Amino acid sequence: MILWYVEWMEPAVRERIYEFIQARGLRRTSQRDAIIEAAFSHADHYTAEELLVRARAVEPSVSRATVYRTLPLLVESGLLKELDLGKDQMLYDPNYIDHPRHSHLICLDCSRIVEFEDRNIDTLENCITKRLGFSPAKKLTRIDASCDELRRSGFCAHKPVSV
Amino acid sequence: MILWYVEWMEPAVRERIYEFIQARGLRRTSQRDAIIEAAFSHADHYTAEELLVRARAVEPSVSRATVYRTLPLLVESGLLKELDLGKDQMLYDPNYIDHPRHSHLICLDCSRIVEFEDRNIDTLENCITKRLGFSPAKKLTRIDASCDELRRSGFCAHKPVSV
């Protein structure tokens, strides 16, 4: 089976990000272009280090410092989300454009990250926040869980055979 | 107005923690005693560094390394919870004994941490996790929010006057 990943940036995303850059009076550089290209050409999560590698594949002159300086800008634009899943490195998630409210489940058995969305939880959280006298700005829901399939049958398609 | 904080450990907590220590074949040392005393004598959250200061008030020989080595043990015991609120330091929360399922709201205006508990969210999260084929092990809900009172009246009792 071959899985197809998005290997190019959606035009709408490109438009929005360069709109943001222009609105903020930021300059367009080959390094930024490469980082942006790398940041929004895959649907998976990545670390700053992984983004550096991907950006260098587009433009070899990209440095680690520039990646670290560009990431907060992308996060501020609202198109990329910083994801703290409790590891020592931050993860970045480019999937908030299509699913702005999704949450994450992390499998304790195979470390797989499953994204999910639930309107009810979202609404409940907003209600509680209001009741406490606040207005929600940013919400994080993260569930660490064990795989039922693995427990039942001793096998899970996503579990590495030996690690 | 004077606020009273708990300045001693509840006997039930002391019993449970030493039960854990014994069950795990861990040794009882004056440093561990001091760290435990410091860890469960306040209702507020604290960093490793703050715990070190508090533990040294009980037993001056406590070292930073021992604090860092003891904290994971207390977390494993289930009586203390590690709290990642997105700062560069971890926070530790001793309030999970009375409220095992509580979540956190962080005020973006005054940095106050408000603890809340909601059965409905809890249940919904469990349902979704099950539907996805998992069993929940650890859940984290964190809401960053702005203060309505402050926006409405320009004043909030918890907002520092000038910072």
Place this chain on the structure above:
DNA sequence: TTAAATGCAAATTATTTGCAGAAGC
């Protein structure tokens, strides 16, 4: 007695930053 626990100081490691040169506008 013997394995576990400790303090110290050095190591680790993701991220940040100062600075001098390069490049966008």
Place this chain on the structure above:
DNA sequence: GCTTCTGCAAATAATTTGCATTTAA
């Protein structure tokens, strides 16, 4: 031309770890 942006290398800072010594059981 002026300011922003960049790469490099050094700094930062929370946490971890190696090791010699101490201590609980």
